Amino acid sequence: MNGTVLQPEFLVRIDEDRCDQCKRCLEYCGFGTFSFANDKILPNHSKCVACHRCVTFCPELAITVVENPLSFRNHANWTPRHIRDVFKQSETGGMLLTGMGNDLPYRILFDHLVLDACQVTNPSIDPLREPMELRTYLGRKPDVLEIKRNEQGTDLLKTNIEKNIKIELPIVFAPMSYGSISFNTMKAICMSAAKLNTLMYTGEGGLPRDLYPYGDHIILQCASGRFGVSPEYLNVGIGTQIKIGQGAKPGIGGHLPGEKIPENISQTRMIPVGTDALSPAPQHDIYSIEDLRMLIYALKEATGYKPVCVKIAAVHNVAAIASGIVRAGADLVYLDGFRGGTGAAPNIVRDHVGIPIEVAIAVVDERLREEGIRNKASIVAAGSIRCAADVCKAIALGADACAIGTAALIALGCHVCQKCYTGNCSWGIATQKPELVGRLDPEWGAERICNLLEAWATEIKEVLGALGINAVESLRGNKERLRGIGLDRTILEVLGVKPAGIGMGDYYENRG
Amino acid sequence: MMDLDERNVSGCGLSSMMNKKRVKVDGQAITKSMRNLRERGNGLGAGFAAYGIYPDRKDYFALHLMYDSKDAKKNTEDYINDYFHISSKEPIPTRKTESIIDPPVFWRYFVLPQEKFLPTDGDSEEDFVIKKVMHINTGIEGAFVVSSGKDMGVFKGIGYPEDISEFFKIEEYKAHTWIGHSRFPTNTPGWWGGAHPFTILDWAVVHNGEISSYGINKRYLKMHGYNCTMQTDSEVVAYLFDLLIRRHRIPLEYVSDVLASPFWKNIDLEEEDQRQIRTALRMVYGSALVNGPFAVIIGHNGGLMGLSDRVKLRPMVAARDGDWLYISSEEAGIREISPSVQNVWHPRAGELVVGELEEN
Ligand code: SF4
Ligand code: SF4
Numbered sequence: 001m002n003g004t005v006l007q008p009e010f011l012v013r014i015d016e017d018r019c020d021q022c023k024r025c026l027e028y029c030g031f032g033t034f035s036f037a038n039d040k041i042l043p044n045h046s047k048c049v050a051c052h053r054c055v056t057f058c059p060e061l062a063i064t065v066v067e068n069p070l071s072f073r074n075h076a077n078w079t080p081r082h083i084r085d086v087f088k089q090s091e092t093g094g095m096l097l098t099g100m101g102n103d104l105p106y107r108i109l110f111d112h113l114v115l116d117a118c119q120v121t122n123p124s125i126d127p128l129r130e131p132m133e134l135r136t137y138l139g140r141k142p143d144v145l146e147i148k149r150n151e152q153g154t155d156l157l158k159t160n161i162e163k164n165i166k167i168e169l170p171i172v173f174a175p176m177s178y179g180s181i182s183f184n185t186m187k188a189i190c191m192s193a194a195k196l197n198t199l200m201y202t203g204e205g206g207l208p209r210d211l212y213p214y215g216d217h218i219i220l221q222c223a224s225g226r227f228g229v230s231p232e233y234l235n236v237g238i239g240t241q242i243k244i245g246q247g248a249k250p251g252i253g254g255h256l257p258g259e260k261i262p263e264n265i266s267q268t269r270m271i272p273v274g275t276d277a278l279s280p281a282p283q284h285d286i287y288s289i290e291d292l293r294m295l296i297y298a299l300k301e302a303t304g305y306k307p308v309c310v311k312i313a314a315v316h317n318v319a320a321i322a323s324g325i326v327r328a329g330a331d332l333v334y335l336d337g338f339r340g341g342t343g344a345a346p347n348i349v350r351d352h353v354g355i356p357i358e359v360a361i362a363v364v365d366e367r368l369r370e371e372g373i374r375n376k377a378s379i380v381a382a383g384s385i386r387c388a389a390d391v392c393k394a395i396a397l398g399a400d401a402c403a404i405g406t407a408a409l410i411a412l413g414c415h416v417c418q419k420c421y422t423g424n425c426s427w428g429i430a431t432q433k434p435e436l437v438g439r440l441d442p443e444w445g446a447e448r449i450c451n452l453l454e455a456w457a458t459e460i461k462e463v464l465g466a467l468g469i470n471a472v473e474s475l476r477g478n479k480e481r482l483r484g485i486g487l488d489r490t491i492l493e494v495l496g497v498k499p500a501g502i503g504m505g506d507y508y509e510n511r512g
Numbered sequence: 513m514m515d516l517d518e519r520n521v522s523g524c525g526l527s528s529m530m531n532k533k534r535v536k537v538d539g540q541a542i543t544k545s546m547r548n549l550r551e552r553g554n555g556l557g558a559g560f561a562a563y564g565i566y567p568d569r570k571d572y573f574a575l576h577l578m579y580d581s582k583d584a585k586k587n588t589e590d591y592i593n594d595y596f597h598i599s600s601k602e603p604i605p606t607r608k609t610e611s612i613i614d615p616p617v618f619w620r621y622f623v624l625p626q627e628k629f630l631p632t633d634g635d636s637e638e639d640f641v642i643k644k645v646m647h648i649n650t651g652i653e654g655a656f657v658v659s660s661g662k663d664m665g666v667f668k669g670i671g672y673p674e675d676i677s678e679f680f681k682i683e684e685y686k687a688h689t690w691i692g693h694s695r696f697p698t699n700t701p702g703w704w705g706g707a708h709p710f711t712i713l714d715w716a717v718v719h720n721g722e723i724s725s726y727g728i729n730k731r732y733l734k735m736h737g738y739n740c741t742m743q744t745d746s747e748v749v750a751y752l753f754d755l756l757i758r759r760h761r762i763p764l765e766y767v768s769d770v771l772a773s774p775f776w777k778n779i780d781l782e783e784e785d786q787r788q789i790r791t792a793l794r795m796v797y798g799s800a801l802v803n804g805p806f807a808v809i810i811g812h813n814g815g816l817m818g819l820s821d822r823v824k825l826r827p828m829v830a831a832r833d834g835d836w837l838y839i840s841s842e843e844a845g846i847r848e849i850s851p852s853v854q855n856v857w858h859p860r861a862g863e864l865v866v867g868e869l870e871e872n
């Protein structure tokens with residue numbers, strides 16, 4: 001028997017009464033779903049990934065994409081997902097690959113945390129009338145400040161504060177490597193970071209020269225493959241990042257297929273056209289915390305002591321690891337939770353390795369406080385920050401700022417079809433095919449991303465006002481203003497959050 | 513165990529007076545002032561702080577202790593004996609009054625840390641006292657340190673201010689600085705330790721308001737060795753003053769840049785040197801920003817201070833009359849003591865009102 005026993009996941013329906021045969025869909029689909037024969041648009045259902053590019057641009061609204069209603073016999077254990085995966089692997093003999101973040105229905109802790117608001121005993125503040133401050137400084141802070149008056153009677157700051165990065169809202173752009181995303185995507189993000197006065201991270205693919213002018217808003221990544229790393233590159237930005245791990249694929253390296261390495265990517269990454277760019281799982285010069293320290297200080301030396309950020313995936317022992325990283329000299333710790341996105345990852349790792357970002361923030365923040373070193377590094381949290389509420393909750397749990405990747409891509413049109421690793425992204429985002437890349441206008445994209453984050457900033461200010469505080473630093477680590485709903489006692493203790501129903505004084509009677 | 517430390521929220525009346533030449537008056541004036549603010553309390557807590565009351569024993573830390581039981585007293589005295597020289601001890605005089613029912617027992621001890629414990633890992637005498645006070649408050653059941661400074665003391669409990677004043681015979685103490693507080697808690701603590709002032713060493717704080725940033729202030733203080741144990745947001749202010757002024761030596765004029773910091777838009781407009789200082793203060797001490805509606809009065813052996821939040825959501829009035837400085841939650845509290853005072857003003861949001869005692 002040949003062929004496949006797999007049935008298509010989606011069905012593409014063309015309403016022939018509406019279709020005027022303009023054939024735009026043939027062109028729009030990056031995955032080659034459509035053909036035209038016998039005066040008809042013919043979809044090849046098994047190629048459809050539900051990216052909705054055709055649906056969005058069909059002038060006649062003639063296309064509908066539906067989930068294939070194919071009913072497997074009901075089985076709580078052998079779900080359609082398991083059955084389909086066995087089919088796929090028995091046909092290919094390969095590891096299953098995927099893109100974007102973990103899509104399994106793990107409990108999303110953010111959705112079980114609620115924020116507080118003022119009533120009567122403390123007034124809420126109206127953000128339309130009063131200032132609400134979101135400015136954040138990322139980096140190492142001294143324990144104590146020394147202010148001294150000189151002979152002329154002028155007070156001077158005596159303490160030398162290491163370089164910090166000022167951002168005007170506590171949201172930054174997550175590292176997404178050049179190669180996995182297109183030039184236009186990267187440019188849209190650079191432009192947004194500059195306009196919003198925040199920052200973006202390069203991924204491990206380096207930074208195209210044309211984007212160097214945005215350097216004041218860029219932290220440059222140095223990952224295990226060292227793609228694109230040169231002294232010049234390291235000095236373009238306001239800081240550097242050592243990538244140890246990524247939330248979507250903790251413990252494994254990166255894999256950019258040769259199809260995604262045309263001329264421009266090859267230039268920036270400094271590798272030949274068409275070769276697979278394989279970044280090793282570990283950094284081969286980092287086999288211990290002392291090694292990490294050497295690289296941190298090497299980067300500091302190379303950049304005139306700009307802040308160094310270390311990015312790790314959230315794993316079981318994240319608190320101890322983060323503490324080691326801070327002690328090794330990192331100025332920022334970037335935590336990437338297990339729902340974080342990726343251009344390409346093995347299914348098994350994406351879906352089954354790592355821990356939620358909510359937990360990682362709480363335990364890292366607590367550990368750094370216990371050790372008295374919380375001021376020595378800022379915490380940037382990432383791994384599926386979906387909305388302003390997630391940002392508020394992450395900050396209340398102890399993060400200094402959140403990083404967004406997928407949310408920014410969705411602003412650019414991404415429909416989370418999870419096919420980034422194919423290089424066929426119909427939206428011009430996760431692809432290097434010139435005809436697809438050209439679809440994404442960076443100006444248009446930047447405007448949409450800025451709109452999104454301006455909306456989020458307004459929402460965060462609204463929440464601060466309701467909480468009766470007017471500066472984001474009063475929310476940071478302020479778990480007293482969070483409550484858990486439907487969470488068991490153990491996880492509440494890990495998060496350091498009280499259950500809903502416990503007020504500020506309710507436990508008094510038990511003590512004193 | 514999950515940390516379920518709690519706090520009570522409340523509205524309150526505050527009053528205070530300080531004579532910069534250290535002229536002492538008895539407790540009648542402050543009691544009168546507090547009685548006039550009756551509407552701001554509901555009889556569920558009141559207290560007084562008095563400075564300069566133990567001139568003969570001013571070199572000793574005066575530990576005011578509150579006991580619920582004989583055991584508590586015994587255990588605490590054993591503990592104090594282990595770590596301090598006790599120069600003298602006595603019950604704090606009280607009188608039976610109609611309105612105070614079933615009060616705890618109060619003792620005071622004049623102590624110095626035993627030399628053999630000093631200095632341990634760079635600790636000062638003061639840090640040593642703080643640790644021991646926190647140990648008693650968290651570790652010894654039924655015992656509570658009401659105050660622990662030199663030449664000062666706090667008297668507080670459940671009742672209206674005039675009841676507490678009568679109970680503790682406040683009129684018999686003579687002080688150059690007095691602070692009074694009357695409380696309107698939104699729940700019923702039924703615990704004398706929950707009344708204001710809150711203290712550590714010679715810092716005594718009374719507070720009207722609610723500290724919406726309490727959760728992070730408390731965690732920040734914990735990182736610096738202060739345990740918040742009194743189920744109230746107000747105590748954080750006492751610890752923050754101790755941390756900033758005594759331990760970190762932040763000059764007084766910059767304390768409000770931390771506790772009620774100016775907005776960035778104003779900081780950005782400052783001249784270079786000042787901008788640098790204020791920016792650094794917010795960067796480094798962001799977790800010490802006290803956010804939410806508050807007015808606080810803080811006493812210490814150097815004088816008296818008043819501060820309201822960065823948008824002034826709670827009232828505070830100050831007045832100067834000759835050598836006297838008055839700070840109160842309203843003018844009525846001041847006029848009650850000094851009816852014809854001329855120099856009355858409403859401090860701006862985040863403005864630290866400072867009264868400094870002249871050297872002896
Ligand atoms: S884009 Fe729409 S109208 Fe045009 S050919 Fe395709 S289905 Fe028909
Ligand atoms: S970036 Fe493109 S390929 Fe990847 S999920 Fe989004 S739409 Fe699909």
